[in-house]
Amino acid sequence: xxxxxxxxxxMISLFCTACVDDEPDQPIExxxxxxxxxxxxxxxxxxxxxxxIYNDLIIVMITxxxxxxxxxxxxxxxxxxxKWRWQEAMDTYGNGARGFSxxxxxxxxxxxxxxxxxxxxxxxxxxxxxxxxxxxxxxxxISGNEDRIASMYYADWKNDINFRIANVSDGQWETxxxxxxxxxxxxxxxxxxxxxxxxxxxxxxxxxxxxxxxHYEESWLHLYNxxxxxxxxxxxxxxxxxxxxxxxxxxxxEDGQILLCSNQVYSYNFEDGSLEWRKDYGNYFTGPSxxxxxNGNFYANNHTGFLISLDVHTGEEKFNVATGGSQGNLFYNxxxxxxxxxxxxxxxxxxxxxxxxxxxxxxxxxxYRTSEPENSGWYFxxxxxxxxxTDDVYVSDHKYLLVYDFE
Numbered sequence: 001x002x003x004x005x006x007x008x009x010x011m012i013s014l015f016c017t018a019c020v021d022d023e024p025d026q027p028i029e030x031x032x033x034x035x036x037x038x039x040x041x042x043x044x045x046x047x048x049x050x051x052x053i054y055n056d057l058i059i060v061m062i063t064x065x066x067x068x069x070x071x072x073x074x075x076x077x078x079x080x081x082x083k084w085r086w087q088e089a090m091d092t093y094g095n096g097a098r099g100f101s102x103x104x105x106x107x108x109x110x111x112x113x114x115x116x117x118x119x120x121x122x123x124x125x126x127x128x129x130x131x132x133x134x135x136x137x138x139x140x141x142i143s144g145n146e147d148r149i150a151s152m153y154y155a156d157w158k159n160d161i162n163f164r165i166a167n168v169s170d171g172q173w174e175t176x177x178x179x180x181x182x183x184x185x186x187x188x189x190x191x192x193x194x195x196x197x198x199x200x201x202x203x204x205x206x207x208x209x210x211x212x213x214x215h216y217e218e219s220w221l222h223l224y225n226x227x228x229x230x231x232x233x234x235x236x237x238x239x240x241x242x243x244x245x246x247x248x249x250x251x252x253x254e255d256g257q258i259l260l261c262s263n264q265v266y267s268y269n270f271e272d273g274s275l276e277w278r279k280d281y282g283n284y285f286t287g288p289s290x291x292x293x294x295n296g297n298f299y300a301n302n303h304t305g306f307l308i309s310l311d312v313h314t315g316e317e318k319f320n321v322a323t324g325g326s327q328g329n330l331f332y333n334x335x336x337x338x339x340x341x342x343x344x345x346x347x348x349x350x351x352x353x354x355x356x357x358x359x360x361x362x363x364x365x366x367x368y369r370t371s372e373p374e375n376s377g378w379y380f381x382x383x384x385x386x387x388x389x390t391d392d393v394y395v396s397d398h399k400y401l402l403v404y405d406f407e
Contacts, residue, residue: 032364034402039399040062040399041062045066045377046396046398046399047063047381048060048063048381048383049100049102050329051384051394054106056076059073059074059106060074061113068096070087070097071086072086086122086127086129088129088132098115099118099120100114101114101115101140101142103141103142103191105168109123112144114151116140117138118134118140119132119140120132132171137155137157138154143191143250144168144194145195146196147167147168148167148194149166150166152189158187159180160180161188161189162178163177163192176224177222179207184211185216187207190206191250192250192251193250193253197253197256201226204258205221205222205224206219206221206250207219208247215243217247219237219247219248220236221238221251221260223273235268238260239278240262245263246262249261249262250290253270254293254297254312257312259312263281263282264278265279265308265315278315279310279317290330292337301330301339303326304325307320307321307323309355324348326342326382327342327351328340328382328384329384331384336352336361337354338350340383340384340395341380348379349365350365350366350393366397368400378397380396391405391407392404
């Protein structure tokens with residue numbers, strides 16, 4: 001972890017000293033598989049969240065890392081024309097109030113975002129704010145399923161954690177589960193996973209009790225039945241390989257199983273919350289990387305540099321292939337797994353992997369990063385989006401939104 005922090009600090013310092021021209025360093029037609037690119041804010045160093053592709057729109061959430069300004073740009077997918085720019089949170093509350101964080105949800109033309117004590121619903125066709133909430137305190141996260149959104153929120157940091165639900169159309173939050181501090185240990189929780197199963201809507205999430213001096217941490221998995229407004233079960237304490245194991249990730253649901261991971265991978269039975277299997281890999285899958293599930297398989301990339309595929313019911317390892325470590329979210333599309341920002345030989349790269357065999361189909365470096373100091377900061381960020389209609393891959397090198405076509 002210390003090495004990751006040092007590497008991140010070095011990269012941020014490179015951004016702050018970089019000076020680039022608006023023009024690309026080489027003609028786009030000379031870069032293999034690169035189809036299009038969009039310059040992010042006159043070429044200054046920017047961080048973005050995972051690009052969202054919705055119908056003919058590309059939605060990009062952008063943060064200026066120098067001053068914490070944040071805004072959302074929406075582009076026409078076919079022409080790359082800027083359709084609208086949203087920065088209401090920044091305009092209303094000042095720098096640092098981006099309105100969005102690492103996870104958002106888009107349904108039927110409504111983009112739902114949350115950041116700290118703010119939450120918004122935005123019309124994706126016009127950029128108009130449809131609803132807006134500002135709480136007195138709390139760090140909000142957001143997830144969704146169909147027309148429902150959910151959030152984990154605290155009113156009094158370390159002393160409570162609240163699971164809330166709302167409709168995407170109005171954002172009227174209703175708290176349906178609360179964990180309060182009852183002893184010397186503080187409480188927290190992770191972003192919930194919403195899903196539908198056998199005609200009903202559910203949410204699964206973890207809660208944590210923790211303390212310091214000495215270090216203490218325990219966590220539990222919960223299943224909440226949204227349709228019947230009932231907490232179905234709370235698991236036994238999620239087992240840890242050692243006292244300092246990372247907190248398990250946001251839960252995933254696949255074919256009657258609830259999956260978690262940290263340095264271990266866990267599979268819980270939907271019916272009763274029993275732990276059916278777990279596998280210890282000795283280093284963590286959580287952090288900058290989020291795993292995925294698809295077609296009965298679980299996929300995650302380990303910090304030490306390998307991608308695994310496991311059967312969600314048995315834990316059988318389908319493949320274990322060497323990749324780069326410490327990358328961003330995985331994305332599944334058309335029987336392939338995509339991820340960006342994987343550090344293979346010191347510099348983050350973009351990977352495309354066959355989802356069944358683990359064969360690495362593509363492994364490429366960012367096109368405009370060079371050894372010259374002025375270009376050393378332009379490397380792949382750990383964000384990715386894939387268009388399910390065209391298979392186009394959207395990534396960022398902190399300078400451009402880059403569109404790759406690997407077909």
